[in-house]
Amino acid sequence: xxxxxxxxxxxxxxxxxxxxxxxxxxxxxxxxxxxxxxxxxxxxxxxxxxxxxxxxxxxxxxxxxxxxxxxxxxxxxxxxxxxxxxxxxxxxxxxxxxxxxxxxxxxxxxxxxxxxxxxxxxxxxxxxxxxxxxxxxxxxxxxxxxxxxxxxxxxxxxxxxxxxxxxxxxxxxxxxxxxxxxxxxxxxxxxxxxxxxxxxxxxxxxxxxxxxxxxxxxxxxxxxxxxxxxxxxxxxxxxxxxxxxxxxxxxxxxxxxxxxxxxxxxxxxxxxxxxxxxxxxxxxxxxxxxxxxxxxxxxxxxxxxxxxxxxxxxxxxxxxxxxxxxxxxxxxxxxxxxxxxxxxxxxxxxxxxxxxxxxxxxxxxxxxxxxxxxxxx
Amino acid sequence: xxxxxxxxxxxxxxxxxxxxxxxxxxxxxxxxxxxxxxxxxxxxxxxxxxxxxxxxxxxxxxxxxxxxxxxxxxxxxxxxxxxxxxxxxxxxxxxxxxxxxxxxxxxxxxxxxxxxxxxxxxxxxxxxxxxxxxxxxxxxxxxxxxxxxxxxxxxxxxxxxxxxxxxxxxxxxxxxxxxxxxxxxxxxxxxxxxxxxxxxxxxxxxxxxxxxxxxxxxxxxxxxxxxxxxxxxxxxxxxxxxxxxxxxxxxxxxxxxxxxxxxxxxxxxxxxxxxxxxxxxxxxxxxxxxxxxxxxxxxxxxxxxxxxxxxxxxxxxxxxxxxxxxxxxxxxxxxxxxxxxxxxxxxxxxxxxxxxxxxxxxxxxxxxxxxxxxxxxxxxxxxxxxx
Ligand SMILES: Cc1cc2nc3c(=O)[nH]c(=O)nc-3n(C[C@H](O)[C@H](O)[C@H](O)COP(=O)(O)OP(=O)(O)OC[C@H]3O[C@@H](n4cnc5c(N)ncnc54)[C@H](O)[C@@H]3O)c2cc1C
Numbered sequence: 085x086x087x088x089x090x091x092x093x094x095x096x097x098x099x100x101x102x103x104x105x106x107x108x109x110x111x112x113x114x115x116x117x118x119x120x121x122x123x124x125x126x127x128x129x130x131x132x133x134x135x136x137x138x139x140x141x142x143x144x145x146x147x148x149x150x151x152x153x154x155x156x157x158x159x160x161x162x163x164x165x166x167x168x169x170x171x172x173x174x175x176x177x178x179x180x181x182x183x184x185x186x187x188x189x190x191x192x193x194x195x196x197x198x199x200x201x202x203x204x205x206x207x208x209x210x211x212x213x214x215x216x217x218x219x220x221x222x223x224x225x226x227x228x229x230x231x232x233x234x235x236x237x238x239x240x241x242x243x244x245x246x247x248x249x250x251x252x253x254x255x256x257x258x259x260x261x262x263x264x265x266x267x268x269x270x271x272x273x274x275x276x277x278x279x280x281x282x283x284x285x286x287x288x289x290x291x292x293x294x295x296x297x298x299x300x301x302x303x304x305x306x307x308x309x310x311x312x313x314x315x316x317x318x319x320x321x322x323x324x325x326x327x328x329x330x331x332x333x334x335x336x337x338x339x340x341x342x343x344x345x346x347x348x349x350x351x352x353x354x355x356x357x358x359x360x361x362x363x364x365x366x367x368x369x370x371x372x373x374x375x376x377x378x379x380x381x382x383x384x385x386x387x388x389x390x391x392x393x394x395x396x397x398x399x400x401x402x403x404x405x406x407x408x409x410x411x412x413x414x415x416x417x418x419x420x421x422x423x424x425x426x427x428x429x430x431x432x433x434x435x436x437x438x439x440x441x442x443x444x445x446x447x448x449x450x451x452x453x454x455x456x457x458x459x460x461x
Numbered sequence: 462x463x464x465x466x467x468x469x470x471x472x473x474x475x476x477x478x479x480x481x482x483x484x485x486x487x488x489x490x491x492x493x494x495x496x497x498x499x500x501x502x503x504x505x506x507x508x509x510x511x512x513x514x515x516x517x518x519x520x521x522x523x524x525x526x527x528x529x530x531x532x533x534x535x536x537x538x539x540x541x542x543x544x545x546x547x548x549x550x551x552x553x554x555x556x557x558x559x560x561x562x563x564x565x566x567x568x569x570x571x572x573x574x575x576x577x578x579x580x581x582x583x584x585x586x587x588x589x590x591x592x593x594x595x596x597x598x599x600x601x602x603x604x605x606x607x608x609x610x611x612x613x614x615x616x617x618x619x620x621x622x623x624x625x626x627x628x629x630x631x632x633x634x635x636x637x638x639x640x641x642x643x644x645x646x647x648x649x650x651x652x653x654x655x656x657x658x659x660x661x662x663x664x665x666x667x668x669x670x671x672x673x674x675x676x677x678x679x680x681x682x683x684x685x686x687x688x689x690x691x692x693x694x695x696x697x698x699x700x701x702x703x704x705x706x707x708x709x710x711x712x713x714x715x716x717x718x719x720x721x722x723x724x725x726x727x728x729x730x731x732x733x734x735x736x737x738x739x740x741x742x743x744x745x746x747x748x749x750x751x752x753x754x755x756x757x758x759x760x761x762x763x764x765x766x767x768x769x770x771x772x773x774x775x776x777x778x779x780x781x782x783x784x785x786x787x788x789x790x791x792x793x794x795x796x797x798x799x800x801x802x803x804x805x806x807x808x809x810x811x812x813x814x815x816x817x818x819x820x821x822x823x824x825x826x827x828x829x830x831x832x833x834x835x836x837x838x839x840x841x842x843x844x845x846x847x848x
Contacts, residue, residue, distance in 0.1 A: 213728070214728070214799055215729065217729075219729075239798075239807070240798050283802055283807070284803030284804060285815075286800075286801035286802075286803060286818070286819070287801060351589070352591055352593040353593045353596075354593075360832075360848075362835075414822070417822055418822075418825060418831075421826055421830060422591065422615075422616045422827065424826075426662055426668075427661040428661065432819075435663070435822075436663070440801045443797060443800055447794060447797065
């Protein structure tokens with residue numbers, strides 16, 4: 085057993101932290117909340133130059149051939165800085181499924197461009213029924229000559245408004261179970277018949293509604309096998325959930341640090357408020373939440389990287405980290421008092437994102453149900 | 462003992478309910494009580510005499526018990542009536558003036574409050590005086606027949622609209638104990654030397670910073686006696702907490718809508734209301750709302766006996782603020798992926814749940830943080846030693 089980061093991982097972390105502190109200050113985060121695109125092309129380009137978009141992709145596809153754990157460490161730093169933009173959807177939701185399920189052709193076509201940051205991907209999975217599971221997929225794709233024709237509405241699609249392609253999850257057949265009959269397509273987001281609209285959200289994270297009306301996609305853009313796409317989604321979600329957890333842990337670390345600084349410095353009744361027992365207990369509980377979350381994150385991400393069975397562990401991790409991040413941000417605001425409630429204070433940026441992250445890919449109730457199922461209950 | 466409402470009380474409730482329905486319609490709007498400001502609406506309430514339901518008749522009130530006044534505020538809260546123009550004057554400034562103000566001040570302010578003509582903001586908090594209000598550093602120094610005020614207030618609700626500030630100032634810098642050197646002033650916000658700057662909150666409403674630079678006010682700006690401000694502050698704050706406890710009614714309405722939503726929204730092939738977790742949460746909230754409401758009546762009852770319910774007011778404030786956070790959380794949970802969607806999208810309740818999720822943080826901080834309230838309950842209510 086070795087629970088430490090490798091030297092390279094430590095370096096990656098330090099480099100990422102220094103870079104993001106400098107290049108992604110909170111002023112930029114706020115600016116981009118209001119911005120229509122929601123990301124900074126300049127920051128995007130610099131991140132691409134550092135090789136981040138291709139961190140885990142093989143060298144032959146323009147990547148750096150690093151492991152999933154390295155990506156987790158990078159995402160933790162991105163979560164710490166709440167970096168706005170399409171990194172998560174392009175790299176985690178876009179490139180990983182292509183890497184694991186794409187044809188050689190598709191890998192050649194998409195991965196180098198994703199790695200270089202020239203192409204942005206996203207995944208169109210959820211729909212207005214707001215279900216997390218396979219039965220939520222109602223958007224239909226029907227074969228027609230050499231194409232498939234897609235009809236339906238996707239909701240909560242991250243950054244679809246700036247994505248070049250989206251992996252669209254569709255139903256191609258009514259199977260015996262909801263998981264059967266699902267197929268994935270790489271859809272050019274400029275295809276005729278696509279209407280995309282950004283939805284105002286609490287985290288200003290540029291979720292979109294995407295309406296697909298008779299959108300024609302060439303057969304060769306199918307990702308994986310016909311009707312067997314849910315397996316790819318499941319695998320993509322496993323990675324996405326751990327990636328989201330990494331962002332959340334990073335965010336909770338930042339909030340804890342911010343709070344500790346504040347309670348040491350803010351004086352009331354002639355003493356730093358951090359000397360009051362109730363504030364000490366809050367901080368102790370916050371730290372415990374952060375420390376346990378981080379440990380669980382690393383363990384399950386490691387399992388996943390090693391190819392071990394993880395269904396139960398991932399559900400546990402997301403369920404736990406959901407609550408931890410929410411708890412930490414909420415207590416942090418309470419420790420700050422009124423100043424923490426102002427729009428100009430950073431802690432609120434995290435509070436809003438914590439809730440959005442909690443509901444992404446399944447809230448705690450949903451995850452606990454999965455744990456129960458995995459326990460054979 | 463009688464927990465029932467009298468015929469008169471029931472009739473009063475029906476009357477104001479009918480009035481509110483006509484004025485505001487049956488669709489709940491986004492404005493939360495206390496935040497929305499409408500002088501017009503305040504005047505209409507005033508014309509009916511409803512701003513002074515619990516005030517003594519000698520000061521122009523209806524002389525009804527506080528419990529009856531609570532009925533009126535419950536209804537206005539429930540309907541989300543715009544109350545920003547009167548809540549502070551009606552619930553804090555007025556009742557405190559009645560207890561401690563000079564005859565001249567009572568004559569000057571009380572009738573105009575009851576007519577809905579004047580509005581107040583509360584200037585207690587400063588950069589270095591948050592929980593520790595006795596650390597007030599805004600000074601008022603006598604000069605001839607006047608006082609000259611210098612300093613800064615912070616997080617002042619309604620300062621941008623108010624006609625007067627009801628505020629603490631330091632009048633005796635040499636007092637042996639800090640809270641003995643504080644006075645309460647009523648200051649006309651149009652006095653030269655006052656600047657107001659908005660301070661935006663996470664939920665898109667403004668609080669304000671108020672700066673005082675050589676602001677000259679007459680001697681009669683002093684409420685009651687000089688250097689007795691701390692006592693008046695505790696009375697006013699107590700009234701504020703009683704009021705904050707009364708907001709339960711506002712949550713009852715959103716809760717009702719949430720229950721309807723759960724009944725009518727299908728997920729995983731069945732109504733959300735059949736999901737055991739959702740049922741547990743809603744049942745818990747129903748219980749909480751009932752407890753919160755009943756306790757608000759208890760506090761009003763105590764207040765009616767001319768006893769200041771220090772500990773109980775804190776309890777009701779803590780309970781309600783935490784209930785509001787649970788309500789917001791449950792709403793987000795029930796809405797799932799729709800929860801974080803904002804206004805003008807496909808979000809249920811036009812994004813109110815997500816907004817409430819941010820707003821609900823406020824009651825646990827404003828009006829005395831819940832930590833300080835708990836300390837007050839322990840000391841004032843239970844007689845435990847000071848830390
Ligand atoms: C929406 C809103 C509206 C407001 N409106 C007004 C208004 O109209 N007028 C006005 O004057 N003020 C107003 N306030 C300010 C409010 O009264 C203060 O925020 C509150 O008193 C807490 O002070 P603070 O924010 O400076 O926090 P601090 O006092 O700095 O407290 C920070 C944290 O430390 C804790 N703490 C402090 N002292 C102790 C202690 N001794 N023991 C244990 N814990 C402690 C607090 O509980 C809190 O968790 C408003 C605030 C809000 C949020």
